[in-house]
Amino acid sequence: PAMYMKPHADATNTPNVKICGFEVRLQGRALFTLLCVCAIGSALGFASLQEGVFNVPGFTYSGWMTFMTAATMALCGHAERLLTGDMQRVGTLQQYAKLSVLTLAGMYFTNWSLKYLNYATRVIFKSSKLLPTMVVGTIMQGRAYSLLEYCAAGGLVAGIVLFTLGDAEVLPSFHPAGIGLIGLGLAADAATSNYEEKAFFRAARPASQAEVVAFSSMFGSAWGLLLLIPTDELGKAIHHSLERPEVLPILVGSSVCGYVSVSFVLLLIKLYGATVTEMVKSLRKVLTIVLSFVIYPKPVSWKYGLGGVAVLASLFATHELQRRKGGDVKQAGPNGAEGEPLTQADAEAAQPLSEEPVEAIVQPEVDDSEGASK
Numbered sequence: 001p002a003m004y005m006k007p008h009a010d011a012t013n014t015p016n017v018k019i020c021g022f023e024v025r026l027q028g029r030a031l032f033t034l035l036c037v038c039a040i041g042s043a044l045g046f047a048s049l050q051e052g053v054f055n056v057p058g059f060t061y062s063g064w065m066t067f068m069t070a071a072t073m074a075l076c077g078h079a080e081r082l083l084t085g086d087m088q089r090v091g092t093l094q095q096y097a098k099l100s101v102l103t104l105a106g107m108y109f110t111n112w113s114l115k116y117l118n119y120a121t122r123v124i125f126k127s128s129k130l131l132p133t134m135v136v137g138t139i140m141q142g143r144a145y146s147l148l149e150y151c152a153a154g155g156l157v158a159g160i161v162l163f164t165l166g167d168a169e170v171l172p173s174f175h176p177a178g179i180g181l182i183g184l185g186l187a188a189d190a191a192t193s194n195y196e197e198k199a200f201f202r203a204a205r206p207a208s209q210a211e212v213v214a215f216s217s218m219f220g221s222a223w224g225l226l227l228l229i230p231t232d233e234l235g236k237a238i239h240h241s242l243e244r245p246e247v248l249p250i251l252v253g254s255s256v257c258g259y260v261s262v263s264f265v266l267l268l269i270k271l272y273g274a275t276v277t278e279m280v281k282s283l284r285k286v287l288t289i290v291l292s293f294v295i296y297p298k299p300v301s302w303k304y305g306l307g308g309v310a311v312l313a314s315l316f317a318t319h320e321l322q323r324r325k326g327g328d329v330k331q332a333g334p335n336g337a338e339g340e341p342l343t344q345a346d347a348e349a350a351q352p353l354s355e356e357p358v359e360a361i362v363q364p365e366v367d368d369s370e371g372a373s374k
Contacts, residue, residue, distance in 0.1 A: 017271065018084070019263070032272070039264035040284045042257045047288045048295055049254035051119040055296055056244055062111040064237035065251060067224035069107060070217045072255035077214025080263075090207040091215065095199050099212070100219030102192040108224070109185035116178025120292045120304065121163045123285055124311055125182045135190070155314030162307030170299035209266045213259065286312065 017024040017031065026034060053059055081087060114122060138145070164179060200207040228234040241247045268280060289308065293300070 017267070019267070035264055035268050035271070036280050039261055039268060039280060040287065042261040042264065043284045044287060044291055045257035046254050046261055047119070047123070048291055049250050049257060051292060051296055053247060053250050053254070054114055054119070056247055056250070058240055058244070059247060060115060061233055061237035061240065062115060063108065063224065063228050063231070063233050064241075065111050066104065066108045067221055067228060068248070068251040069111075069255045069258070070104065070221035070224050072252050073259050074214055074217035074221055076256060076259040077210050077212075077217060080210040081208075081214060084208075084210065086208050086210055089211060089215070090203075090205055091200055091211065093215070096212075096215040097219050099192065099195060099199070099216045100223060102188050102195060103216050104220040104223050105188035106185050106192055107220075108227075109181045109188065113178045113181035113185065116175040117182060118163075118166075118174075118292075118298065119296070120289045120298075121166070122182060123288050123292070124160055124163045124307065125186065155310055155317065159307040159309075159311035159314065162303045162310065166301040166303035166307065169301050169303065209263065213262065 017026070024031065024034070050065075053065060110122065113125075117125075196212060200212050225234075228237075265281065286308075292298075
């Protein structure tokens with residue numbers, strides 16, 4: 001019951017809910033349910049389409065996927081800015097050039113790892129982004145975490161090990177290089193989240209999510225193209241896409257879903273806080289793994305099941321620790337009434353943290369990315 005939101009009696013004090021410039025006239029359970037369904041649905045669309053690309057015969061072009069994802073995300077970001085009238089850039093081009101290197105690295109290494117790892121294993125690894133994010137947050141922003149929090153987060157490692165052993169047992173394409181690549185991707189994602197938060201969202205004049213995605217993706221797509229040109233991957237990928245016309249629509253569709261997922265997750269953070277949003281994202285991760293095994297049948301090992309239980313237990317323990325610290329949502333009253341949302345002032349103070357991507361370019365993991373991206 002405490003998870004459902006209820007507007008204040010003074011409607012003018014309730015934060016305006018706008019999606020791509022369009023106001024959503026819903027409140028309470030209806031609003032919260034709509035945002036959750038859209039965030040989870042778009043994330044599942046991103047994951048299923050992205051995994052679907054690697055199931056197209058002959059597709060092994062992770063660099064091409066990274067370039068197309070960044071380019072599509074940049075277009076989505078600029079389109080949203082046009083719709084909302086957000087045309088005054090806040091961040092500097094130098095800041096976005098730096099951010100784009102981190103976001104591109106996160107996407108590039110993560111996509112590359114899919115050549116050697118099961119998609120479900122990728123999701124589990126992305127769930128462990130909490131660990132490097134905590135470490136980097138301590139170093140870059142001086143944050144402090146308790147020993148119990150590190151122990152709970154460390155439970156993710158057990159799940160990761162079991163899923164990796166499961167891949168080694170049943171996946172013919174498994175290679176230890178995949179672990180190294182996804183590790184590099186996680187490190188880049190953690191640095192991205194902390195840099196975004198410090199430079200753009202916690203600044204004196206915060207930048208909008210659409211602006212951050214638009215400009216970082218624009219620079220990222222340029223770097224991605226420069227990485228493709230010296231290799232033969234670009235020509236081969238274009239030739240393959242011409243032979244398999246379903247590839248480009250799937251790539252673009254997955255990127256759009258990833259962008260939409262990031263937008264809804266950040267809106268959830270703004271209205272209800274990071275704690276509630278993390279609950280929604282954890283459900284998303286579970287459904288993503290289940291959907292991966294249902295839509296794209298693959299060999300099953302008992303290690304996957306046990307690893308999934310370990311990850312779930314760790315995630316719920318981490319969320320309980322955050323709740324004890326004091327959640328972002330006002331709790332329900334003794335009569336069972338719904339909790340209230342943050343006020344306009346609270347919402348403006350709680351500027352959105354970056355995520356997932358999706359499992360996408362801005363991984364909304366307060367870990368996503370995934371994804372999204374992201």
